[in-house]
Each structure stands twice: as C-alpha cells, then as structure tokens.
Amino acid sequence: MTANKKKAFDRRAIWQLIKPYWISEERWKAWGLLAVIIALVLVMVYINVLFTDWNRTMYDSIQNKDYVAFKRLLWQFCYLAFPYIVVATARVYLTQSLQIRWRSWMTDKYMAKWLAHQAYYRMEQGHIADNPDQRIAEDLRSLTSSTISLVLGFISSAVTLVSFVGILWAISGPVSFALMNHELIIPGYMVWFAIAYAGVGSWIIWWIGKPLVVQSFNQERFEANYRFGLIRIREHAEAIALYRGERRERGELNLRFEDIRQNWWAIMRTTKSLNIAVNFYAQFANIFPLLVAAPRYFSGAITLGVLMQISSAFGQVQDALSWFINTFTTLADWKASINRLAGFNLAVEQAQKQPASISVERNNVGAILLEKVDLALPDGSALIAGVNGTIHFGDRILVSGPSGCGKSTLFRAIAGIWPYGGGDIQIPHKSKLMFVPQSSYLPIGTLRSALAYPADEGAYTDLAMRHYLDLCRLSHLKDQLDVYNNWGNRLSPGEQQRLAFARVFLTRPEVVFLDEASSAMDGETEEALYSLLQEELPQSAIVSIAHRETVARYHQQRWHFSNRDNAPGDSVSRLSIQPL
Numbered sequence: 001m002t003a004n005k006k007k008a009f010d011r012r013a014i015w016q017l018i019k020p021y022w023i024s025e026e027r028w029k030a031w032g033l034l035a036v037i038i039a040l041v042l043v044m045v046y047i048n049v050l051f052t053d054w055n056r057t058m059y060d061s062i063q064n065k066d067y068v069a070f071k072r073l074l075w076q077f078c079y080l081a082f083p084y085i086v087v088a089t090a091r092v093y094l095t096q097s098l099q100i101r102w103r104s105w106m107t108d109k110y111m112a113k114w115l116a117h118q119a120y121y122r123m124e125q126g127h128i129a130d131n132p133d134q135r136i137a138e139d140l141r142s143l144t145s146s147t148i149s150l151v152l153g154f155i156s157s158a159v160t161l162v163s164f165v166g167i168l169w170a171i172s173g174p175v176s177f178a179l180m181n182h183e184l185i186i187p188g189y190m191v192w193f194a195i196a197y198a199g200v201g202s203w204i205i206w207w208i209g210k211p212l213v214v215q216s217f218n219q220e221r222f223e224a225n226y227r228f229g230l231i232r233i234r235e236h237a238e239a240i241a242l243y244r245g246e247r248r249e250r251g252e253l254n255l256r257f258e259d260i261r262q263n264w265w266a267i268m269r270t271t272k273s274l275n276i277a278v279n280f281y282a283q284f285a286n287i288f289p290l291l292v293a294a295p296r297y298f299s300g301a302i303t304l305g306v307l308m309q310i311s312s313a314f315g316q317v318q319d320a321l322s323w324f325i326n327t328f329t330t331l332a333d334w335k336a337s338i339n340r341l342a343g344f345n346l347a348v349e350q351a352q353k354q355p356a357s358i359s360v361e362r363n364n365v366g367a368i369l370l371e372k373v374d375l376a377l378p379d380g381s382a383l384i385a386g387v388n389g390t391i392h393f394g395d396r397i398l399v400s401g402p403s404g405c406g407k408s409t410l411f412r413a414i415a416g417i418w419p420y421g422g423g424d425i426q427i428p429h430k431s432k433l434m435f436v437p438q439s440s441y442l443p444i445g446t447l448r449s450a451l452a453y454p455a456d457e458g459a460y461t462d463l464a465m466r467h468y469l470d471l472c473r474l475s476h477l478k479d480q481l482d483v484y485n486n487w488g489n490r491l492s493p494g495e496q497q498r499l500a501f502a503r504v505f506l507t508r509p510e511v512v513f514l515d516e517a518s519s520a521m522d523g524e525t526e527e528a529l530y531s532l533l534q535e536e537l538p539q540s541a542i543v544s545i546a547h548r549e550t551v552a553r554y555h556q557q558r559w560h561f562s563n564r565d566n567a568p569g570d571s572v573s574r575l576s577i578q579p580l
C-alpha cells in the first residue's frame with residue numbers, strides 16, 4: 001500500500017468508526033449535547049479572556065495603590081469565578097454523559113456484530129483477530145472518550161488561539177529590517193514567531209514520538225494476552241493442579257510477560273526522547289519571546305510593561321498551538337484503538353462472509369436431509385466424503401467410528417457452524433434442534449440459570465426443574481435452584497452431563513444430537529437416561545455419538561464412519577448405514 005493510499009484508508013477507517021452514531025436514531029440527542037458542550041467550551045475561553053483583562057487592571061490597581069478599584073475588582077472576580085465554576089462543572093458532566101451514551105450505543109452494535117452468525121466462533125477457529133474482548137471493552141471506551149476530548153481540546157485551542165493572536169498582533173507591533181538595500185516590515189511579527197516556534201517544535205516532537213503509535217498498539221495487545229493467560233489458569237485451575245502444570249504455566253506466563261516488558265522498554269526509550277524534546281520546548285518557550293522582543297525593548301521602541309504583556313500573550317498563543325504536542329500520547333493511543341477496531345470490523349466481516357460451502361437451509365421437509373455432504377478441514381483437506389442420509393422424527397441413530405474421523409464435525413455442519421466442505425443439508429421448518437456436547441457449557445450464576453440455558457432463567461417453572469432434576473438423578477440439587485456458583489467447576493463431569501440431560505427434557509427439542517453426552521456416567525445411569533429419553537421424547541429424533549456399545553440397544557440404526565486412512569491414498573471417512 002503506498003503512503004497516500006494508506007492515509008486515505010486510515011481516514012476512511014476513522015470516519016467509518018465515528019460516523020454511525022452521529023447519523024443513528026440517537027443523532028439529535030448526540031448533536032444537541034455536543035452543541036451545548038461546545039457552547040460551554042466557548043464560554044470558558046471567553047471568561048479566560050475576561051480574566052486576563054481582569055489581571056491587567058488588578059495589577060494596575062495594586063501598583064497604583066488604588067484601594068477603591070481593588071475592592072471593585074474583587075467583586076468582579078466573583079462575577080467571573082462563579083459562572084466559570086458552574087460552566088466548567090456542567091461541561092465535564094455533559095461530556096461524560098455524551099461519552100457513555102456513545103459508548104453504550106457502540107458497545108451494543110459491536111456485541112451484536114460479534115455474536116451474530118457465530119462470528120465469535122469463526123474468529124476463534126480461524127484465529128482471525130486477537131483479543132476481541134479487549135477491542136469491545138477497552139478500545140470502544142478509548143475511541144469514544146478520546147474522540148470527544150480531542151475534538152473539544154481542538155475547539156478550545158483554536159478559539160484560544162484566535163482570541164490571543166488578535167491581542168498579540170495588536171501589542172507586538174511591526175519589526176523592520178534591511179535586506180539587500182530594501183527595508184522589510186513585518187507587521188505583528190511576534191505572531192509569526194509564535195507560529196514558527198510551535199510549528200517547528202510540533203514537527204520535531206511528532207517525529208520523535210511517532211513510534212509510540214505502534215508501541216502502544218502492541219502494549220495493549222501484550223497486556224490482553226497476558227491477562228488472558230491468567231484467566232485460563234483460573235478457568236482450568238483443577239486440571240492444572242492435578243497435572244502439577246505450574247512450572248509450564250509459569251513459563252508460559254513469563255513468556256507473555258516478557259513481551260510486555262520488552263515493549264515497555266521500547267516505550268520508555270521513545271518517551272525519554274519525547275520528554276527531552278517536550279521539556280526543552282516548554283522551557284525554552286519561557287525565554288524565547290523575551291529573546292525575540294528584547295531588541296525592541298533595548299532600542300526603546302516598547303516599554304517593560306508591553307514586553308511583559310507580549311511575553312504572556314505569546315505564551316497563550318504558543319500554548320494553544322502546541323495543543324497537538326501535548327495531546328500526542330492521547331492521539332497515539334486513539335490511533336492505536338482505531339486500528340484495532342478497524343481490524344476487528346474487518347475480522348468480523350471476514351468471519352461472516354466466510355463462504356459457507358455447505359448449504360444448511362430450513363425447508364418445508366419432514367425430516368433432516370443430508371445430500372452429498374462433504375466435510376473438509378479449514379486447510380482444505382478432506383475429512384468426510386459423500387454423506388447421504390435422512391433423520392426422521394422419532395428415529396434413534398447411533399453414530400460411530402474411530403476417533404478423529406469427523407463425527408463431531410458432522411454435528412457442527414448440521415448445526416450450521418462448520419462452513420468447510422460442500423453439499424446440502426435441509427432442516428424442517430420450525431423444528432427445534434438441540435446439540436449436547438460432551439462437556440456442556442454452564443454459565444456462572446444460579447443453578448436455575450445454568451439449567452435453563454440458553455433460555456432465560458425464568459423460562460421454566462420450579463416444579464418442572466425439580467421434577468427433571470429428580471429424574472436425572474440430581475435430587476441432591478433440588479433445593480439449590482437459587483444458589484449462585486460456578487457450576488462448571490463445582491459439579492462432577494457426570495453430574496454436569498446429567499444436568500445437560502435435564503436441560504434436554506425441559507427444552508423438549510424435536511431433534512437431539514448427543515455428542516458423547518453420557519461418557520462420564522456409569523453404565524447403569526447412562527442406560528437409565530437413555531430409557532428416559534425414550535419415555536419422555538418418543539416423537540423426537542435422537543442422534544448419538546457414543547463409544548460404549550451398551551447404548552446401542554436404544555437405537556434402531558447405526559451410521560458408521562470408516563477410518564480416514566482405510567485405503568491407501570484415501571484419507572477420507574465414508575459413511576455406511578446399518579440397521580441395529
């Protein structure tokens with residue numbers, strides 16, 4: 001990408017991130033708030049101008065020992081200070097309110113985008129974008145708050161600049177000098193010096209601080225990676241403890257922290273150079289105007305009072321001009337957030353547009369139809385070839401085959417979350433499909449909400465929940481429906497699987513896919529639950545992947561997948577259907 005194209009891309013990315021809220025259904029409120037905030041900023045600059053005037057008259061009155069004027073000016077101070085306090089407070093309050101409104105709106109949209117069409121799943125599968133959690137939580141916060149403070153800072157500096165340039169122009173007067181026998185006169189020359197000083201200074205500081213954009217982008221990424229590593233230990237605490245995996249975990253965490261450490265040193269080195277430049281710039285700014293205006297003072301063209309006035313007006317102008325410099329770090333962070341959010345958007349689009357070469361459609365059919373379904377891996381290699389099959393309501397199908405042949409992947413394809421492969425899958429209109437994996441997801445919360453998942457916790461009556469807990473041999477949990485816990489850690493794998501069966505009975509789907517959903521139960525409980533499926537859901541189709549042969553007698557048909565490398569040169573599983 002050429003530099004110009006990249007700049008155009010950057011501008012487009014920035015605009016595409018910022019625009020949606022300001023043209024959304026909330027636009028009137030947003031623009032209204034922004035207008036009020038800008039008005040308050042302008043009032044604050046105006047009061048600042050009045051303050052400088054007040055300063056001049058106040059110090060005049062002190063110098064002239066004018067006690068009457070001194071008392072009057074004290075009253076005047078109150079008239080300026082109180083409105084200032086009210087305006088400044090309202091400005092911050094309304095700015096914060098605009099920030100949270102914008103952030104809420106953006107967060108809602110981003111969460112919807114991330115969760116729609118299983119983009120979150122595909123992004124993880126394909127490792128398309130790192131740490132989406134950081135992008136949704138941190139970067140949206142930073143984008144909304146920094147954009148607003150950058151815009152307001154810009155407006156405030158620009159208005160300060162215009163106001164004080166006028167003052168500086170009026171008091172600094174012209175300077176004349178001879179150049180090749182011509183006399184050159186520069187009017188308001190101090191203004192030009194202020195512009196030159198701030199322009200050159202800004203450019204140097206921008207040039208030194210440039211690497212911070214990439215460095216702060218990396219820092220956020222490394223911090224998020226490290227945090228994620230810590231969270232994984234929490235999530236898998238028991239397995240790690242049983243494996244005595246602490247040494248490995250520590251090594252992994254150290255590696256992740258090393259990224260943080262090294263990048264931080266790079267940030268420190270850039271910041272050091274940046275600070276030398278910034279401090280040099282700020283210190284020199286104190287004497288620069290004196291240095292430039294001194295010749296006129298020593299030649300008697302201006303008085304000491306005017307010299308001091310020039311110096312302070314110069315300070316205001318140069319301060320306003322160097323707004324960009326002072327906000328350099330904010331700007332770098334802001335740009336890094338923009339880049340991450342633009343990357344996130346691209347990743348979501350990529351994940352959602354991923355060509356689903358297996359067509360899964362809801363149709364007016366009376367059974368699930370699989371026609372010439374081929375399954376492949378993300379790298380394109382074939383997994384299962386030519387599956388043709390029909391699953392009628394009431395069918396009992398046992399899916400078997402060697403480990404790794406692609407049984408679970410077939411379930412994923414029917415669920416519509418596996419895009420790699422080809423063929424057609426048709427699913428009856430309005431029929432409820434339920435997929436039960438070996439290890440079910442149990443949200444942290446009350447047992448009631450874990451049982452009702454993915455429905456809301458109030459979806460089923462207590463009576464029904466207790467009834468199915470009883471039937472699924474979980475009577476000891478009957479009185480704990482309101483107990484808050486991390487049930488995924490608290491319950492044994494067998495109990496979790498029984499809970500998942502209770503969920504099936506509560507949901508009453510037309511088709512149930514059980515993927516080794518009873519593998520952690522003892523044989524007797526497993527058989528009891530399969531009988532219960534027969535009694536409770538006689539009209540539903542049950543498709544199970546199970547390795548234990550004892551469950552075979554609860555099924556009427558076997559879908560057997562061959563080993564992937566059965567025949568030489570053929571590393572694809574093939575399906576054969578046999579009655580049981």
Ligand SMILES: Nc1ncnc2c1ncn2[C@@H]1O[C@H](COP(=O)(O)OP(=O)(O)OP(=O)(O)O)[C@@H](O)[C@H]1O
Nearest residue numbers: 125377378383401402403404405406407408409410
């Ligand atoms: N996201 C992925 N990327 C690459 N390969 C994958 C991915 N998911 C699954 N696989 C591979 O696809 C193959 C089939 O996996 P699948 O889980 O369907 O097997 P399975 O027949 O259900 O095995 P098991 O009986 O052990 O549960 C395996 O070799 C697995 O490693």
